[in-house]
Structure formats: C-alpha cells, structure tokens
Amino acid sequence: MEIIEKIKTNKSIDNQTEIQKICLDKLQSSPLPNPRSEQWRLSNKSKLSNFLDYSVNENNSKFDIPYAKNSQSTIRLIIGENCQIKLIEKNYSIQQLSEDELQKYIKQQISFFNQNENWSDILNLSLSCKNNILGLKINGSKIPRIEIFSHASSNSLNAKTLIIFLEKNCNVELLQVNLGEDNSSLSQSTFFCLEENSSLNHGVVSYGVNKSNLLNSLNVIQQKNSEYNLGSLHFRFNYARFEIRVKQSEGNAKTNIKGMQITKKDEQISTYTKIDFDGPNGFLDQINKSLADDKSHAIFEGSIIVPKVAQKTDASQLSRNLLLSHLAQIDTKPQLEIIADDVKCKHGATISQLNEEELFYMRTRGITLTEASKLQLSSYFQEIISFIPVSKDRWDLLDKLLNEN
Amino acid sequence: MQSKMKESDPILEVKNLSASTDNLPILKGVSLTVYPGEIHAIMGRNGCGKSTLSKIIAGHPSYNITNGDIKFLGENINSLEPEERSQSGIFLGFQYPIEIPGVSNLEFLRVSTNARRKFLNKEELDTFDFEELVKEKLEIVKMDQAFLSRSVNQGFSGGEKKRNEILQMALLEPKIAILDETDSGLDIDALRIVASGIKRISNAQTGIILITHYQRLLDEIKPNYVHVMSDGQIIKTGESDLALELEKRGYEWTDNFIKET
Numbered sequence: 046m047e048i049i050e051k052i053k054t055n056k057s058i059d060n061q062t063e064i065q066k067i068c069l070d071k072l073q074s075s076p077l078p079n080p081r082s083e084q085w086r087l088s089n090k091s092k093l094s095n096f097l098d099y100s101v102n103e104n105n106s107k108f109d110i111p112y113a114k115n116s117q118s119t120i121r122l123i124i125g126e127n128c129q130i131k132l133i134e135k136n137y138s139i140q141q142l143s144e145d146e147l148q149k150y151i152k153q154q155i156s157f158f159n160q161n162e163n164w165s166d167i168l169n170l171s172l173s174c175k176n177n178i179l180g181l182k183i184n185g186s187k188i189p190r191i192e193i194f195s196h197a198s199s200n201s202l203n204a205k206t207l208i209i210f211l212e213k214n215c216n217v218e219l220l221q222v223n224l225g226e227d228n229s230s231l232s233q234s235t236f237f238c239l240e241e242n243s244s245l246n247h248g249v250v251s252y253g254v255n256k257s258n259l260l261n262s263l264n265v266i267q268q269k270n271s272e273y274n275l276g277s278l279h280f281r282f283n284y285a286r287f288e289i290r291v292k293q294s295e296g297n298a299k300t301n302i303k304g305m306q307i308t309k310k311d312e313q314i315s316t317y318t319k320i321d322f323d324g325p326n327g328f329l330d331q332i333n334k335s336l337a338d339d340k341s342h343a344i345f346e347g348s349i350i351v352p353k354v355a356q357k358t359d360a361s362q363l364s365r366n367l368l369l370s371h372l373a374q375i376d377t378k379p380q381l382e383i384i385a386d387d388v389k390c391k392h393g394a395t396i397s398q399l400n401e402e403e404l405f406y407m408r409t410r411g412i413t414l415t416e417a418s419k420l421q422l423s424s425y426f427q428e429i430i431s432f433i434p435v436s437k438d439r440w441d442l443l444d445k446l447l448n449e450n
Numbered sequence: 451m452q453s454k455m456k457e458s459d460p461i462l463e464v465k466n467l468s469a470s471t472d473n474l475p476i477l478k479g480v481s482l483t484v485y486p487g488e489i490h491a492i493m494g495r496n497g498c499g500k501s502t503l504s505k506i507i508a509g510h511p512s513y514n515i516t517n518g519d520i521k522f523l524g525e526n527i528n529s530l531e532p533e534e535r536s537q538s539g540i541f542l543g544f545q546y547p548i549e550i551p552g553v554s555n556l557e558f559l560r561v562s563t564n565a566r567r568k569f570l571n572k573e574e575l576d577t578f579d580f581e582e583l584v585k586e587k588l589e590i591v592k593m594d595q596a597f598l599s600r601s602v603n604q605g606f607s608g609g610e611k612k613r614n615e616i617l618q619m620a621l622l623e624p625k626i627a628i629l630d631e632t633d634s635g636l637d638i639d640a641l642r643i644v645a646s647g648i649k650r651i652s653n654a655q656t657g658i659i660l661i662t663h664y665q666r667l668l669d670e671i672k673p674n675y676v677h678v679m680s681d682g683q684i685i686k687t688g689e690s691d692l693a694l695e696l697e698k699r700g701y702e703w704t705d706n707f708i709k710e711t
Contacts, residue, residue, distance in 0.1 A: 401512070406548035408532035409508050409541075410558070410618060411565030417533075420553050420561075424601075427552025 048097045049076055052171055055101045064151050068171040071160065078164040084288075085161065087344050087376055089313045092284035096230045096258040102201030103174045108224065110194065118189040123196070124205040125177045137185025137215075142208060147180045150208060154236060154264065162319070165262040165288055169234035172204035179205075184212035190434070191219045197231035197257070204232040211243040211271075218434045220248040225257025225282065234262045239271035239298075248433035249277040250443070251285065259285040269297040269324070276432030278443070279314050280307035289318040296324020296355055302331040305429040308341030308373070315344035320362075322355035329360040334429055336422070337366070337373035344376045351383040351390060358385060364394040367425060459524060460485050461626045461657040462507070462540075467518035468682075469506050476502045478682035479518065484626060484657035491660045491668055491693060494679035495701050500661045501545060503679070504628045508542035509535045523625065536562075537569035539625035541618070543632050545661075547611040550602040555614070558602045559584060563621045587620040591647045608635035609644075616647040626657040633667035645670030665697040678704050 049072055052065075061069070077093075078085040105125035120139065122130065132139040142150070151170065158167060179193070195205040211217055225231050239245055251259055259282050267273055279285050291300050306314040320329050335343035345364045364377040379392040399421055407417035423444070430443060462484040469477040477499050484490055492500050506513050507520055509532035520527050527535055550558065556577075563583070564574040575583060581598075588595060591613040603611050612632055619627050629648065633641055648671055652658050660667060668676075668690065676692040677684045678701075685707045686692065696703070 403548050403550055405505075405510055405532060406544065407550070407558075409536050409544075410562035411533050411536040411569070411622070412561055413533050413565075414531070416561070420550070420558070424550055424552030 047076070048168070049073060051097075051101055055103070062175060064148065064155070064170050065173075067152070067155060068167050071155075071158070071167045072171050075160050075164065079161050082161040083346070084317055085164075087346075088286065088315065089284060089342070092258070092313055096260065096284055097202070099200055099202040099228070099230050101172055102198060102203050103177065105177075105196070105203070106198040108196045108198070108226070111222075111224070119192060120189050121192045121194070122179065123194045124179045124207060125196075125203075130181070134185070136187045137183070139181060139183050139188070139191075142180030142182055142210070146182075147178065147208065150180075150236070150238075162290075163262070165232065165260045165286065166234045166264070168260065169204050169206055169232045169262065172202070172232055173206040173234075177203070177205050178208070180208040182210040182212060183217055184215050186214070186216060188215070188217050191217065192222065193219065194222050194224065195231060195233050196224045197226060197229035197259075199226040200228050202230040202232065205234075207233075207235045209236070210238045211240060211245055213240045213242055215240075215243045217244070218246045220250065220434055223249070223251035223259060223261060225251075225253030225259055227254045228256045229253070230258040230260075232260045235264065237263075237265045237273070239265065239267045239273055241268045242270045243268075244272035244274070246274045246434045247276070248435055249275065249279075249287075250433065250435070251277075251279045251287070252281045253283070253285075254281060256283045257281065258283055259287075261286065262288040263290070265289075265291040265300075267291065267293045267298040267300065269295040272299040272301075274301045274432070275304070276429060276434065277302075277304040278307075278429060278433060279305070279316075281309075281312075282314055283312055285312075285314040287314075287316045289316070290321075291319070292321040292323060293327045294323050296322060296327045296358070299328045300331075301432075302329070302333075303429045303432040304332075305334040305336070305426065306343055306345075307336045308343045309338045311340045313342040313344070315346070318347040319350065320348070320360070321350045322358045322360070323352070324354060325356045325358070327355055327358045327360070329358075329362070331360075331362045332428070333362075333364050334425065335364070335366045335375055335377070336369065336425065337375050338369040340370070340372045342374045342376070345378070346376075347379045347392075349381045349390065349392070351381070351385050351388055353384045356385045356387045358388040358390065360388070360390045362392040366394070366396040367422075368396055368398055458486050460521075461523060463519070463521040464503075464507070465519045465521070467503075467506070467520065468516045469502065469513045470516055471502075471513050475516070476513070476682055477506065480679075480682070480684055482659075482677065482684065484659065486657060487654040488675065489652070489658045489660065489671060489673045491662060491673040491676045491690075492679055492684075493662060493676060493693060493696060498679045499682040500679050501630050502682075504542055504630045504659070504661060507535075507628055508532055508540060533565065536622070537565050539566075539623075541622055541624035541627040543612075543615040543619060543627060543629040545631040545634060547603050547606075547615055549604045549606075551604045553602050554598070555600055555602050556581070556584070556598040559598070559618065559621055562618065566622045584617075584621065587617055590620050590650050591616045592643050593617060609637065609640035612636060612640070612644055613647070616644055616651070620647065620651050623651075624656065626659070627652070628659040628661070630661045631663065632660070633662055633664055641666060642670065665693055668693045678707070680704060680707075
C-alpha cells in the first residue's frame with residue numbers, strides 16, 4: 046500500500062490523469078505482485094522493495110549522455126526532456142501521437158492487462174505523468190536512426206513511457222538506452238504497434254551504476270508480414286527485470302530476439318518473455334544469454350504460446366548461460382505451450398562455465414588466463430552485441446563498459 | 451650430422467614422465483630428448499597417450515604430473531603455466547584447432563605474437579606493423595588475407611584450420627613445435643602446403659615433434675627419430691625406416707615389443 050500512498054501524496058487526485066486513476070485503482074487491488082506467481086516467485090523481495098523505496102519524481106534532472114551523436118541525421122529524444130517532435134519530410138514523417146490517440150491506445154492496452162503479468166506496466170502508468178510519456182507515429186521510408194533515452198535520477202523513482210506506432214511499410218532502426226544513476230529506480234514501459242509490412246530493428250541497452258534498479262517492460266504487437274528484431278543488453282543493476290511480451294496478432298510475422306544480461310556482486314537481473322502466436326505461419330528465433338559472477342543471480346523465463354489457430358508456427362527459444370562463480374545462481378526456464386498440431390517448435394537451455402579447451406588453446410598461444418577469459422567473454426557477448434543496432438563508436442563505449450564490468 | 455647436433459644442449463628433455471587425469475594414469479614413464487635441428491615422430495594407436503604427452507608438455511591444467519620432469523632449455527617447466535611455456539618458445543599445434551567465435555583471427559594472432567615478442571625483449575607490434583608481418587607469413591601457408599578478418603578458426607575447413615596452426619607457428623617462431631596430427635583431414639595438396647610450411651619454419655636451432663598416424667607426412671618431412679608409443683610408454687625408438695616398417699606391418703607388430711619388454 047505504501048507505493049500508492051506515495052503516488053497519492055506526490056499528486057492529488059485532481060492532478061492525476063485518467064490513465065493514472067485507472068491504473069492506481071488496479072494497483073490498489075494488488076499493491077505488490079503476487080510472490081507466488083510464476084512471473085514473480087524468483088524475484089528478490091527485498092530488492093523489489095528497495096526499488097519502491099525512493100520518492101516518486103516526475104521532474105527530470107539533467108544527465109550526461111554517455112556518447113556524442115555520431116551523425117546529424119540521427120534523431121535523438123530524451124523522454125521527459127525534449128519530447129516535442131514533428132518531422133514531415135519527403136520520404137517519411139515522425140509525429141507525436143495526439144492526446145486522444147494516446148489515451149485510446151493505452152486504455153485499450155490496459156483492458157488486456159493481467160494483474161501479475163503486467164504489474165510493472167500498471168505501476169508505470171500509475172506513475173507516469175504526461176511529460177514522461179512519449180508517443181510517436183512513424184511512417185515512410187529512409188527514416189533516420191532514432192535514439193531514445195530514459196533516465197532515473199539519484200534517490201528517486203522515475204517512470205517513463207514510450208508508445209510507437211509503425212505504420213504500414215515502414216522500416217525503423219531504434220536504439221533505446223535506459224540509464225540509472227546511483228540509488229535510483231527507473232520504471233520504463235514501452236509499447237510498439239507494428240502495422241502490416243513494417244519492420245523494426247530495436248536495440249535496448251540498459252545499464253546503471255551502484256544500486257540502480259530497473260523495471261523494464263516491453264509490449265509489442267505485430268500485424269501480418271511485420272518483422273521485429275530485438276537485441277538487448279542489461280547490466281550493472283542492483284535489481285532489474287526485463288519483461289518482453291510479443292503478440293503476433295494475425296500470425297505471418299517474424300520475430301528475432303537476442304538478449305543478454307550480466308550480473309555481478311549481489312545483483313539480480315531477470316528476463317521474462319512471452320511470445321503469443323495468434324495466427325498461422327509465425328516465426329520466432331530467440332536466444333537469451335546470462336552471465337552470472339560473484340554472488341549474483343540471473344533469471345530467464347520464457348514462454349511461447351501456440352494456440353490451435355497458429356498452425357505452421359516455426360519457433361525456437363534457447364537459453365544459454367555462463368556461471369562464472371560457484372556462489373552465483375542462474376535460473377532458466379524456457380517453455381512451450383502448444384495446442385496447434387502442425388508446428389515446428391524447439392526450446393533448450395544450457396548452463397556452463399568458461400570453456401576450458403578454448404582457454405587452454407589461447408594460453409598455448411601465450412595469452413594469459415585473465416586475457417583469455419576476457420577474450421572468451423567478449424566472444425560470448427559478440428553474438429548479442431552485433432544484433433543491437435549500434436554504430437562503431439557506441440560499440441567502443443559498450444566494449445569499454447563490458448570490460449569494466 | 452647427428453653427433454654435430456648433440457654437441458649442443460637439448461631443447462627438450464622429458465625424463466621418466468608419468469601423468470594422470472582424474473586419478474587415471476595416462477603416461478607411465480616417458481623419456482624423450484630433442485636436440486636443436488632434430489625432427490622426431492611419435493606414432494602409436496589411438497589412445498596410447500601421444501596427444502596427452504603433447505598437452506602435458508604444453509601445460510594442460512587437466513593433467514597432473516605424478517613423476518618425472520620436463521626440461522625446456524635446461525629449466526624444469528613442470529610448474530609453468532601454459533602461457534609461460536608458449537612465451538618461452540614451446541608451440542603446440544592442435545589436432546582439432548579450437549574455434550573462437552567473435553574473436554578476430556588478426557587480433558588473436560597479434561596478441562599471441564606480441565606475448566612472445568615481449569618475452570624475447572622485442573618491440574611489440576601495433577596493428578599496422580603486425581599486418582605487414584602477417585602478410586609475409588601468410589605466404590608460407592598459402593593463405594588468403596581474408597582469413598585474418600574472420601573469427602579464429604570459425605567456419606574454416608579442416609585444411610584451413612591446420613594451415614592457420616602453421617601460420618601461428620610461423621609467427622611465434624618457437625624453439626620447439628609439437629604438431630599433433632597436423633596431417634589429419636588434409637588432402638594431398640594441403641598436406642604438401644603444410645609440410646612445406648613446417649620445413650620453411652624449422653631450422654638448425656629448432657626442434658620438431660610430429661605426432662602422426664601416417665607415413666605420408668613423413669614422406670614430406672623426414673624425421674631423424676621415430677618413437678612408437680603404447681599404453682603411455684615409448685616402446686620402441688628407431689630412425690625413419692621404423693615408420694616405413696610400421697606402415698607395412700601395422701601396430702600388431704609392435705605388440706611383440708611390449709611382450710619382450
């Protein structure tokens with residue numbers, strides 16, 4: 046109940062938006078997620094409670110963007126800071142969703158929410174004020190790369206919401222960066238709607254510093270013949286959850302997901318994915334990698350839902366995990382729920398340590414054990430990093446961050 | 451020729467070496483001495499301990515030396531780490547070279563070469579200088595520069611992997627090279643390229659140990675000595691004609707030596 050009081054104290058009922066009121070109402074019935082539910086049973090309760098400890102902050106303090114914009118044509122947006130955009134060019138247009146469009150879409154989404162599954166979204170929409178919601182509709186071709194930043198300030202709980210409609214036949218490359226300062230909590234909810242024949246190459250890079258927390262929820266609806274490619278990386282969080290829900294609403298769509306989480310010290314980072322095939326001929330190729338060191342805990346739970354209507358679905362989900370310390374913990378549970386009888390679905394999980402033979406090979410070439418381990422880890426990262434739409438200069442930054450990590 | 455070789459100190463001396471893994475004895479008293487300029491061949495059935503011997507000399511952490519010594523250039527190296535052995539001039543060419551996805555071959559070769567150069571008190575090479583050096587060495591194994599931009603051994607054919615091993619040997623300029631079944635999986639042309647590469651790299655100051663099953667590599671590189679291993683021991687040593695005899699009679703012939711022993 047404490048979080049609700051905090052929200053109410055922060056904002057009187059008269060100042061709350063309709064969406065906030067609806068979500069607060071939902072939050073009232075379950076102020077915390079059910080710790081016995083599949084989605085939350087492994088979540089560290091004291092860390093979740095720490096997430097909610099900070100005071101709600103609707104204002105946005107200045108922060109240093111970790112790298113310079115590499116090209117004038119890149120569109121850079123910071124949620125809560127410079128959300129005003131209206132670009133109508135010859136080949137494309139990027140415009141903000143109107144207040145009505147936003148309300149209508151969010152309300153529609155809320156009607157599908159499941160109290161436990163979407164608890165992070167309910168919390169986000171209870172907290173997110175108008176200034177911290179960015180809604181865009183994009184159409185056309187030759188669209189410049191888009192970068193969207195969300196940021197949580199020290200000693201505060203910030204909520205940011207992103208809603209993007211990709212209209213028909215539109216191809217977009219979008220990098221989303223979520224940054225947490227020391228002792229901060231960021232609630233980020235993202236909603237994408239990919240219309241027919243559209244495609245989105247989406248990168249999510251989230252990292253914090255000491256005692257940063259993150260609840261990152263991503264909801265994607267794909268119409269037929271759309272393609273959604275996601276490359277994600279989460280690291281350096283005291284507590285982070287990345288929830289991915291993709292619905293191929295009519296089937297005949299393609300989803301590729303490559304994600305990675307790195308945990309150290311006593312951090313807990315988890316990824317939950319739910320991929321719904323609501324039509325035939327859907328395609329999914331998913332790999333999730335976890336790397337857990339020290340006393341940390343990495344979690345992956347993935348489910349693929351293939352109802353009777355989703356014949357000829359071709360889905361693959363693989364969880365690969367590296368355990369670097371005997372005190373670290375990895376939980377992984379890829380699962381399939383298949384009703385359709387003509388499908389090609391597979392899933393698997395591996396947990397291993399650094400490959401001794403690879404290390405020995407490198408050492409016989411004069412490379413020290415420490416260097417060989419670093420090389421092996423960077424090779425482990427490579428498959429995921431190369432899938433994130435980032436340019437070389439940002440890759441150098443990531444490389445540096447990963448090495449520091 | 452032979453007496454001239456032995457005027458100098460040995461490069462490698464393996465003395466009564468016994469080793470085990472998971473408490474299972476694998477080597478049971480192997481002795482082998484290699485002088486500068488010598489080429490030794492080790493033959494034997496699968497599982498007789500040939501590859502294990504090579505890995506133990508290179509310092510594989512999974513094996514425990516239970517008895518005996520390995521001396522390299524007069525120094526006992528039993529407790530040296532694999533990288534220290536490599537830096538000081540021991541090279542192991544792998545039977546199955548490992549693929550390292552995501553690590554560029556060029557960078558891997560540069561880091562390795564610089565580790566050896568640092569040990570030799572030579573200046574470390576930056577990317578540009580290294581590219582010059584590696585281009586020169588690529589010619590030895592008739593490899594295309596395109597191999598450098600690919601990940602280490604990833605997607606390489608069997609022959610390309612073996613040539614990449616010889617390229618590494620050329621760059622590291624070891625004092626002794628142990629080549630574990632470098633000829634396996636090679637067609638005739640690739641075998642010739644690899645053999646010619648080995649011959650070009652070796653000289654009067656280096657030693658070579660060839661581990662092989664087949665005479666065809668020894669037709670290209672004539673060994674000074676041939677050793678036959680069985681059950682973790684060297685059961686017979688002879689000159690190059692011993693390999694021909696083995697080719698003719700098979701390993702059953704060597705079983706008699708064990709009985710005699």
